[in-house]
Amino acid sequence: DAGVIQSPRHEVTEMGQEVTLRCKPISGHNSLFWYRQTMMRGLELLIYFNNNVPIDDSGMPEDRFSAKMPNASFSTLKIQPSEPRDSAVYFCASSLDRAPGERPQHFGDGTRLSIL
Amino acid sequence: DAKTTQPTSMDCAEGRAANLPCNHSTISGNEYVYWYRQIHSQGPQYIIHGLKNNETNEMASLIITEDRKSSTLILPHATLRDTAVYYCIVRDYLTGTASKLTFGTGTRLQVTL
Numbered sequence: 001d002a003g004v005i006q007s008p009r010h011e012v013t014e015m016g017q018e019v020t021l022r023c024k025p026i027s028g029h030n031s032l033f034w035y036r037q038t039m040m041r042g043l044e045l046l047i048y049f050n051n052n053v054p055i056d057d058s059g060m061p062e063d064r065f066s067a068k069m070p071n072a073s074f075s076t077l078k079i080q081p082s083e084p085r086d087s088a089v090y091f092c093a094s095s096l097d098r099a100p101g102e103r104p105q106h107f108g109d110g111t112r113l114s115i116l
Numbered sequence: 117d118a119k120t121t122q123p124t125s126m127d128c129a130e131g132r133a134a135n136l137p138c139n140h141s142t143i144s145g146n147e148y149v150y151w152y153r154q155i156h157s158q159g160p161q162y163i164i165h166g167l168k169n170n171e172t173n174e175m176a177s178l179i180i181t182e183d184r185k186s187s188t189l190i191l192p193h194a195t196l197r198d199t200a201v202y203y204c205i206v207r208d209y210l211t212g213t214a215s216k217l218t219f220g221t222g223t224r225l226q227v228t229l
Binding site: 048056091104106107108109 | 158159160161162165207216219220
């Protein structure tokens with residue numbers, strides 16, 4: 001079975017440009033998570049969705065960041081305008097929340113973003 | 117979610133069992149213990165989880181103390197490919213919708229020849 005698929009794997013762009021990261025969760029999963037990982041801050045949750053509805057976006061750093069989930073098989077994380085401090089590895093994860101406790105999250109391979 | 121404490125780093129010889137401890141002294145009755153690992157440049161990988169009974173799967177075993185204040189992840193025969201950062205996370209299981217994982221700094225396991 002295909003896992004969580006993220007694209008692109010690597011993105012290098014100049015400051016001020018719009019960046020769009022994409023994620024396809026595992027088919028049948030009903031929750032989707034966006035994380036960011038840096039050396040300084042480690043892995044931190046940005047936002048998560050349940051049944052395509054944003055549940056908690058308290059981790060989104062500022063208004064430059066936005067995330068959407070138009071359907072169960074696709075999500076985007078957009079940064080506009082991008083800044084050098086946004087450079088990080090961005091991970092998407094999905095899970096099937098079918099019962100209390102049975103919620104292991106499955107992660108994609110990440111997008112390594114560099115803002116020059 | 118309850119906070120966890122793990123050693124910063126550990127070494128293990130290849131072929132030997134790797135025992136990774138985790139303290140979660142403030143865990144509540146509603147919280148599971150989850151273990152993930154992250155191999156360099158890859159996304160975190162789910163390993164195992166449990167509530168109060170010991171658990172085993174094809175990757176590892178999870179031993180939870182009777183008072184549930186600590187646990188140990190056991191990799192029975194460590195290989196070089198098990199070199200990674202291992203995260204112990206406790207997480208409420210009664211949340212009606214998805215609940216988030218809070219990653220700490222984890223234990224960096226180095227498996228050596």
